[in-house]
Amino acid sequence: MITPNLRNTTPRAQRTHRLMLVCGLSLLAGMSTTMSVTAQPASYPMTMFAPASDVNNTDRSELLALNALSYSLIERARGGRADATRFRIDATLYRESLRRLMLRKHDSESTYTDTDSLYTQMVRMAALLNAAADCKTGRYITCPAELMRQLDNQQKLINQSFDKPLGGSS
Numbered sequence: 027m028i029t030p031n032l033r034n035t036t037p038r039a040q041r042t043h044r045l046m047l048v049c050g051l052s053l054l055a056g057m058s059t060t061m062s063v064t065a066q067p068a069s070y071p072m073t074m075f076a077p078a079s080d081v082n083n084t085d086r087s088e089l090l091a092l093n094a095l096s097y098s099l100i101e102r103a104r105g106g107r108a109d110a111t112r113f114r115i116d117a118t119l120y121r122e123s124l125r126r127l128m129l130r131k132h133d134s135e136s137t138y139t140d141t142d143s144l145y146t147q148m149v150r151m152a153a154l155l156n157a158a159a160d161c162k163t164g165r166y167i168t169c170p171a172e173l174m175r176q177l178d179n180q181q182k183l184i185n186q187s188f189d190k191p192l193g194g195s196s
Contacts (some may be wrong), residue, residue, distance in 0.1 A: 056107050088127055089144065093184055096151050099175045103158045108167040110159075117155040124148050144187040151180050 056113055100178055102108035152178050161169040169177075 082169040083132065085127060089148070090125070090188070091098070092120060092127075092148060093188065094125055096124075096148075096184070097181060100174075100181055102144065103161075103167050103169045103177065104174060106166065106168050110162045110165055110167050113167045114159045117152075120155055121152045124152055147180065147184045147187050151177075151184060154180055154183070156182055 039109060073172075095116065099113065099120065124145075131145070154173070158167060158169050158173060158177065161167055161173065
């Protein structure tokens, strides 16, 4: 396993990397992660195990973990020194994790719910992150200002969607 050299990075970059690692591992392992959307990455309270019977809560937790991953990807792209290979891998992780959640949702529901608009917003975010992954200059991701503005606006829309109750219950 290749581990990045965290000694030569800022404390904020180290916290962001640790958050991404925990979120990525929890998504890959099928665990759920509960976190506050409005908090900074270093202050996310994490609960690694959720009741298996509460599917809606588990889906929401996984969506929150994806939201944290997109937040950290945007911050890395904003810095202009994000490693292109790692960024592309994480953008693909975001897309495939969202795909897995949507397939699971499609298998369990056949009617429209309030989460459909959230999924739509997250699919748009996946497309923007894919576009950001293509903004490669040498070994680094360098996104144009217009794309960064679109990423920021999309992140705000997703955060607003999380403020609404999910799952059709008011």
